[in-house]
Amino acid sequence: MPSNLTVFIVDDDPAVRDALGLxxxxxxxxxxxxxxxxxxxxxxxxxxxxxxxxxIRMSGMDGLxxxxxxxxxxxxxxxxxxxxxxxxxxxRAAFKARASxxxxxxxxxxxxxxxxxxxxxxxxxxxxxxxxxxAGAELLRELTPREREVMRLVxxxxxxxEIAPALGISVRTVEVHKARLMGKLGVDNVADLVxxxxx
Amino acid sequence: MRTLRHxxxxxxxxxxxxxxxxxxxxxxxxxxxxxxxITPWNPDPALGMVFWLRYGKRAALPWFVALLAxxxxxxxxxxxxxxxLLGALWLTLAYGVIGEALRRRFSSTDIFDNSHxxxxxxxxxxxxxxxxxxxxxxxxxxxxxxPRAEWTMAVWRFSVGDTVGLVVSxxxxxxxxxxxxxxxxxxxxxxxxxxxxxxxxxxxxxLVFGFITSAEFKHFHFLFLPLIWAASRQGVYGxxxxxxxxxxxxxxxxxxxxxxxxxxxxxxxLDAMMALVGFFIGIAVDERRQAADDLKHTLRLAAxxxxxxxxxxxxxxxxxxxxxxxxxxxxxLAHGDTGELLQGAIARMVVESGRAAEVVRRLRxxxxxxxxxLEALDARVLVSTVSQQFxxxxxxxxxxxxxDADAYAAATAAPTLYADRLQIELVLRNxxxxxxxAVKGRPAGARRIRIVIAPLDGARLQLSVEDSxxxxxxxxxxxxxEPFVSSKGSGMGLGLVLSRAIAEAHGGSxxxxxxxxxxxxLILPAMAPGAHGVNDAQ
Numbered sequence: 094m095p096s097n098l099t100v101f102i103v104d105d106d107p108a109v110r111d112a113l114g115l116x117x118x119x120x121x122x123x124x125x126x127x128x129x130x131x132x133x134x135x136x137x138x139x140x141x142x143x144x145x146x147x148x149i150r151m152s153g154m155d156g157l158x159x160x161x162x163x164x165x166x167x168x169x170x171x172x173x174x175x176x177x178x179x180x181x182x183x184x185r186a187a188f189k190a191r192a193s194x195x196x197x198x199x200x201x202x203x204x205x206x207x208x209x210x211x212x213x214x215x216x217x218x219x220x221x222x223x224x225x226x227x228a229g230a231e232l233l234r235e236l237t238p239r240e241r242e243v244m245r246l247v248x249x250x251x252x253x254x255e256i257a258p259a260l261g262i263s264v265r266t267v268e269v270h271k272a273r274l275m276g277k278l279g280v281d282n283v284a285d286l287v288x289x290x291x292x
Numbered sequence: 293m294r295t296l297r298h299x300x301x302x303x304x305x306x307x308x309x310x311x312x313x314x315x316x317x318x319x320x321x322x323x324x325x326x327x328x329x330i331t332p333w334n335p336d337p338a339l340g341m342v343f344w345l346r347y348g349k350r351a352a353l354p355w356f357v358a359l360l361a362x363x364x365x366x367x368x369x370x371x372x373x374x375x376x377l378l379g380a381l382w383l384t385l386a387y388g389v390i391g392e393a394l395r396r397r398f399s400s401t402d403i404f405d406n407s408h409x410x411x412x413x414x415x416x417x418x419x420x421x422x423x424x425x426x427x428x429x430x431x432x433x434x435x436x437x438x439p440r441a442e443w444t445m446a447v448w449r450f451s452v453g454d455t456v457g458l459v460v461s462x463x464x465x466x467x468x469x470x471x472x473x474x475x476x477x478x479x480x481x482x483x484x485x486x487x488x489x490x491x492x493x494x495x496x497x498x499l500v501f502g503f504i505t506s507a508e509f510k511h512f513h514f515l516f517l518p519l520i521w522a523a524s525r526q527g528v529y530g531x532x533x534x535x536x537x538x539x540x541x542x543x544x545x546x547x548x549x550x551x552x553x554x555x556x557x558x559x560x561x562l563d564a565m566m567a568l569v570g571f572f573i574g575i576a577v578d579e580r581r582q583a584a585d586d587l588k589h590t591l592r593l594a595a596x597x598x599x600x601x602x603x604x605x606x607x608x609x610x611x612x613x614x615x616x617x618x619x620x621x622x623x624x625l626a627h628g629d630t631g632e633l634l635q636g637a638i639a640r641m642v643v644e645s646g647r648a649a650e651v652v653r654r655l656r657x658x659x660x661x662x663x664x665x666l667e668a669l670d671a672r673v674l675v676s677t678v679s680q681q682f683x684x685x686x687x688x689x690x691x692x693x694x695x696d697a698d699a700y701a702a703a704t705a706a707p708t709l710y711a712d713r714l715q716i717e718l719v720l721r722n723x724x725x726x727x728x729x730a731v732k733g734r735p736a737g738a739r740r741i742r743i744v745i746a747p748l749d750g751a752r753l754q755l756s757v758e759d760s761x762x763x764x765x766x767x768x769x770x771x772x773x774e775p776f777v778s779s780k781g782s783g784m785g786l787g788l789v790l791s792r793a794i795a796e797a798h799g800g801s802x803x804x805x806x807x808x809x810x811x812x813x814l815i816l817p818a819m820a821p822g823a824h825g826v827n828d829a830q
Contacts, residue, residue, distance in 0.1 A: 106613070108613040108640065108647070109612050109616070111613070112612070112613040112614075112615075112616035112617045112640070112644075115616070115620045115633070116617070116619050116620040116623070118620075119620050119623045119624055119629075177609060198608040199611040199612040199615050200615075202616075202619040
């Protein structure tokens, strides 16, 4: 899945780290490897997008701890937890902390790729959603306070005749405000207006 | 466990039983009361009882035939035809009831493998014999064969004869009656001690019977010597053999020396007591040995389990890397890329397979040394051998390692351990690897490991491994020795669990101190200074 998304690999075993980096690299994924949870957290930036492949047992910060700390930072990157020995209670803890998948070492190549693709797809949906949200918010910021008031009442389903007395202005002025705000938001019907207001 | 339920009785064992029974009856028909079947030692019921345990109610008819044949062939129908028939019928019934009581209780277990069962067996035998004696002698008294005045004495002699016969002979016959029992007996008594205690028994018997006319039972207690020897060394099997031999010898000597005037029934009681003491010692010895064996087996299984789990974890890392490299190579080849990337990947695959092989080698080492080979080892040599293996790693991470054996600098005695070299090396390697991991997190210049070798009282030696790492918190210390509590994904992987198991198998211990720096104490038995020729003049 060539994209602008990155697979972040955190494993304290240098060979495993290197091998996974190579395998995913030759398959066309953009990868970044880290030797520990601390190193990843230290380097992490909010605009990083992709998925995280983290070993659950590492010296220092373990995978679950990393997952928790990222959650605290508001990082919603999907996390695939990896373990060298299947441990039901750990898997449970990982899923409760919203892990995207749980893989047992040594894992099957196809399973790894499937897990990564799913996580990246999930991330892509989240990212586009975020982008749409950001765009909507940007547009809404350009409205004047009066236009915002008019929009609130339009979205609530009020007619122009009802809005005018409520705001103490004429029906004609309401119509002008409405036309202007719909122009600013780039919509030509009330349904689209409702959609934007819900972002 | 012996199964007694589905044995069908064929004519051959029945005939063999009758023949053996008659032989026993004839051989022990000594000092009878009024020419009746009332003798001081009556081991034939023991044979019958084992027969009953094997075949159940089907043993009744052969036993009845044997009892009747005994009256006819050995005693010449001394009680008259009717009473003989009635007596034989009663005895068959009474023995049958005792046999059934034993069978109910022991149908699926061995009688002589724990003290509760042995006690139950003795209780059934004694109670059964007394009741049997009362009824049988009353029958004979009613028929006028035993004078009324002698009723008590006759009951006493009959009951003692049967009880002693059963108590003394039944264990050995029971052991001989089954193939596993025979194998077990053979295995237990086939060592030099058997002829030795038998020789001692002969000596003591000679002593007892050589002086018995003048000294009565004065020397009888010496007979406990060979018995205790047999029971404490060979368990209940040795005791059964010894008790039977002693009893046979005593009866033979009584018959041979004609010393029937010495109260034979009292001698019998003493012998029965001796038998009980022997069996209870034997059972105690067997139970203790069984418990020790079970524990050892459990420990070994646990260690092997730990080892296998650690191995699975250890092997998973190189296997994961190998699989990923392999897939990457496949992909590279499919795209015609045979450049540096491919060569690098292949070279790293070779390294990884070497790492996997190293894990397997360690496992093999462990199982090869699973049986401990104890030898005298100088702890300083041991420590330097192990730390040698860490030289590169220590240098790479800038870790300072100090070995402190000052306690031994002035003394003439060396810090000598009595231990299995490979296993203790494994433990030390594990501790050092842990210490190394612990100090890696410290800033450069503050990475120190110190190994202190010091003597402890009670011929023990302490090897402490200190590091300047974060140390063990109280919460972690509790769980540290549980499997897989360590947070490490790499490293030695053998785990502290296994290290502790090894230390404990040596009679030592391994513990972690709760401290602000790492502190592990390995305590092992030391060799006493005198044991290898170095002796302190003071």
